[in-house]
Amino acid sequence: MSVLKVRGLWAGYTELDILQDVSMQVKAGQIVSIIGPNGAGKSTLLKAVFGMLKPKKGRVVLKNEDITGRQPNKVARKGISYVPQVNNVFPSLTIQENLEMGAFIRTDDFSGRMDEIYSLFPVLKEKRKQKAGQLSGGQRQMVAMGRALMLNPVLLLLDEPSAGLAPLLVSMIFEKIRQINQTGVSIAIVEQNAREALKMSDYGYVLAMGRNVLDGSGESLLNNEEVARLYLGG
């Protein structure tokens, strides 16, 4: 069963469309990577799915519901959470408050969910009274993911979670993503770090110039010579 289906999406910030007829899907329980060179439209694709950008043509379907062009706060209520690449925490709020804001639209008791997130990221529990702006890059990324998970999303959209992190932290973040996925959350991830991303992915899409170039299982893309030459750095 597919959680997310994107069909023939056209979208952009101006008259010029960055996404030109892009299609993809995420099946239940999968990690799906979207890779490609800079300016391929990877981040734009996530933004268009989450409703931060109104598509001009095409459809975005969550489970069986058409959510094309819905406002982000509506999409969040439907079960998608999105972690932007930059500015993804509230710097003057404490870690705990950041998580509370993630659960803003929940009217039920979410303390259990918060405990789950603290057990996924124990360091956050230790520092829960600290302001998010004082944290290191890796810890900020954990806060950002924790905030996004507060709504128990069915699908998590991650925009370059490893950007700007030291190699050791990169593998730690990827390990956390795998753990999140094991709790049943489907994940769509945009990554520059294509090799690492594909290794843990069930499926991958290669975008270039706003169009689909290739797709296939993570393994098949890793072993594809053209992908290796163009996008994995030899």
Place this chain on the structure above:
Amino acid sequence: MVELVVYGVVLGSVIALGAIGITLVYGIVRLANFAHGEFMTAGAYLALLVVTVVLPWLGVPDGTFGPLSFGVRMLVAFPLCMGVVAGMAVLIDRLLYRKLRLKNSGPVILAMASLGISFIIRMLILIIWGADYRFYRPGVLRPAMDLPLGIKIRPDQVFIIATVLVLVVLLHLFLQKTRMGKAMRATADNTELALISGIDTEAIVMWTWGIGGGLAAAAGILYGIDVQLHPGMGWNFLIPLFAAAILGGIGNMYGALVGGLVIGIAEQVSTAWLTPTYKLAVAFMIMILILFVRPQGIFGERSR
């Protein structure tokens, strides 16, 4: 000298109430609200209307509380007028600023629109009440109390400081403890992420205007109790308000509180050497100095 500092604290606490509103609105709505002084004036004159016309007509008894210059009428008028000005601020946002935001108008357009609102409110008050000075209770002069160090302070002024203190503590608790207050701080931090988290930022904007408008009305009424009412009173507060907000780091509520006190004290203490006419110039000089030396304000961390 000590006495001037005490008067400065009284004036400063009024400035602080207004400056907190300016700084909250700027931090969340991204609007330099030039009509904020007129919210003060509007609150003061609405209270005049309630105290001298509406409540006597309803048969609410006159009278004063002990050594204070006002009684139960003012106690009713105070929260009522805070509420009315809060509603007015929200309404102006819905009718004007929201439409400009939806058109992606820049900060200059928004600021100019607020300048227009400021003229409209001031002129309306001038048309309705005239240009004369007004008092909530003409002819009553309460003797000042003598404190140690030869300080004289009127009971009204003690009430003013106490009221500001209560309002600031309530606002602090709202921002730190409630879900809506935290969402306000989150929106000020990062509006896009607030939207992504599902926070209805337009609702936050309305809360912000409501709080800013209510506090401005309170500041205007308190100033009216302390001194007098005049259609230009709020406009004359505009420079001290912005000076206080900038001094404390624009967007920072606690900074605005300290900034207000500093500006108020500086203005009053300056009258030891300068004629009181130069008070505004003192506030203006402090603002210029801060903009040169430390544009992010004393408590500012981030650049905007």
